[in-house]
Amino acid sequence: MEMAIIGYGRMGREIERLASERGHRVRSIIDPVAQGAAFREITPESLAGVEVAVEFTSPDAALANIQRVAQSGVNMVVGTTGWYADIGRARTLVEEAQTGLIYAPNFAIGAGAFYEIVKFAAQVFDNLEDYDAYCHETHHCGKADSPSGTARRIGELLVEKISRKEAPVYESLNRRREPGELHVSSTRGGWVPGTHEVVFDSEFDSVELVHRARSRGGLAAGALRAAEWIVGRKGFYEFSDFLRETLGL
Ligand SMILES: NC(=O)c1ccc[n+]([C@@H]2O[C@H](COP(=O)([O-])OP(=O)(O)OC[C@H]3O[C@@H](n4cnc5c(N)ncnc54)[C@H](O)[C@@H]3O)[C@@H](O)[C@H]2O)c1
Structure with a gap:
C-alpha cells in the first residue's frame, strides 16, 4: 500500500513505524511544523502516487484536511477526534469527490x-x-x-x-x-x-x-488495518462498518 501520513506527532510516528513492519510504503509525511516531515502542506505533489492518507492532526485542522485529500481523489483514514460537529460536511465532500473515508475516535x-x-x-x-x-x-x-x-x-x-x-x-x-x-x-x-x-x-x-489500552501501538495497528480496508472503496464509513464486516456481526 502506498501511503501518506498527515500529522507527524505521537500517532503519525507510530503509524510510520508499524507501516514499514506491515510491508507498506510511506511515500509522504505532511506536517506544518514537525521535524522529519518532508512536506508542510497537502498538495497534489505531496499526495502523488498515494493510495491512502492517514490523518492524525488536531480538531481544527481535520475538516480542511479531509477537503484537500478528497479533492485530490485520495482515500483517507481520519483518526483525529473532536471535529465531529462537521461530520455532515465531511460526508458530502467525500461523496462528491467519490473517494473513500473511514474515521473513528478509537482505532484499537x-x-x-x-x-x-x-x-x-x-x-x-x-x-x-x-x-x-x-x-x-x-x-x-x-x-x-x-x-x-x-x-x-x-x-x-x-x-x-x-x-x-x-x-x-x-x-x-x-x-x-x-x-x-x-x-x-x-x-x-x-x-x-x-x-x-x-x-x-x-x-x-x-x-x-x-x-x-497498553500502548498507542493498538491504535496505530487498527488504523493501518482500516487503511488496508478503505483502499479501493468508495463512501463514508465508521470503524464499526469495518469491524462488523471483519467480525461477521
Ligand atoms: N482515533 C484514534 O484511535 C486516536 C488515537 C490517538 C489519538 N487520536 C487523536 O489524534 C489526534 C492526534 O493525536 P497525537 O497524539 O498524534 O497528537 P500530537 O499532538 O502528538 O500530533 C499532532 C500532529 O499534527 C500536526 N498538525 C497539526 N495541524 C496539522 C495540519 N493541518 N496538517 C498536518 N499536520 C498537522 C502537529 O504539528 C503535530 O505534529 C488527536 O485529535 C487525538 O485525540 C485518535
Missing part, C-alpha cells in the same frame, strides 16, 4: 469490540430497571481533548439504548445528578494511554466493563 480493534459489547450490555440493562449506568475514562496528561471521543460515543450509545436515560453529562457535577442523566467523567494525568470503564450498578451488585 479491542476498543471496537468493547463498543459492540457495551452496546449489547446496554440492551440487557435497558430491561433491568434497578441498574444505574455511568462511564469513566482516564488518559495521559498530554491529551488535547476531554472527554475522549470514545467516551462521548459511549455516552451517546448508553442514552440511545437505555430508555430511562435522557442525556449524557460530560462536565464534572457540582450538584446532585438527575435520574435521567448519564454521567461520563474524565481524568487527565500521567502516561495512561487510555482507559474506558462502563459500570451498571445496582443496590446488590455491579457489572463493570473495562477497556485498557
Whole structure:
C-alpha cells in the first residue's frame, strides 16, 4: 500500500513505524511544523502516487484536511477526534469527490469490540430497571481533548439504548445528578494511554466493563488495518462498518 501520513506527532510516528513492519510504503509525511516531515502542506505533489492518507492532526485542522485529500481523489483514514460537529460536511465532500473515508475516535480493534459489547450490555440493562449506568475514562496528561471521543460515543450509545436515560453529562457535577442523566467523567494525568470503564450498578451488585489500552501501538495497528480496508472503496464509513464486516456481526 502506498501511503501518506498527515500529522507527524505521537500517532503519525507510530503509524510510520508499524507501516514499514506491515510491508507498506510511506511515500509522504505532511506536517506544518514537525521535524522529519518532508512536506508542510497537502498538495497534489505531496499526495502523488498515494493510495491512502492517514490523518492524525488536531480538531481544527481535520475538516480542511479531509477537503484537500478528497479533492485530490485520495482515500483517507481520519483518526483525529473532536471535529465531529462537521461530520455532515465531511460526508458530502467525500461523496462528491467519490473517494473513500473511514474515521473513528478509537482505532484499537479491542476498543471496537468493547463498543459492540457495551452496546449489547446496554440492551440487557435497558430491561433491568434497578441498574444505574455511568462511564469513566482516564488518559495521559498530554491529551488535547476531554472527554475522549470514545467516551462521548459511549455516552451517546448508553442514552440511545437505555430508555430511562435522557442525556449524557460530560462536565464534572457540582450538584446532585438527575435520574435521567448519564454521567461520563474524565481524568487527565500521567502516561495512561487510555482507559474506558462502563459500570451498571445496582443496590446488590455491579457489572463493570473495562477497556485498557497498553500502548498507542493498538491504535496505530487498527488504523493501518482500516487503511488496508478503505483502499479501493468508495463512501463514508465508521470503524464499526469495518469491524462488523471483519467480525461477521
Ligand atoms: N482515533 C484514534 O484511535 C486516536 C488515537 C490517538 C489519538 N487520536 C487523536 O489524534 C489526534 C492526534 O493525536 P497525537 O497524539 O498524534 O497528537 P500530537 O499532538 O502528538 O500530533 C499532532 C500532529 O499534527 C500536526 N498538525 C497539526 N495541524 C496539522 C495540519 N493541518 N496538517 C498536518 N499536520 C498537522 C502537529 O504539528 C503535530 O505534529 C488527536 O485529535 C487525538 O485525540 C485518535
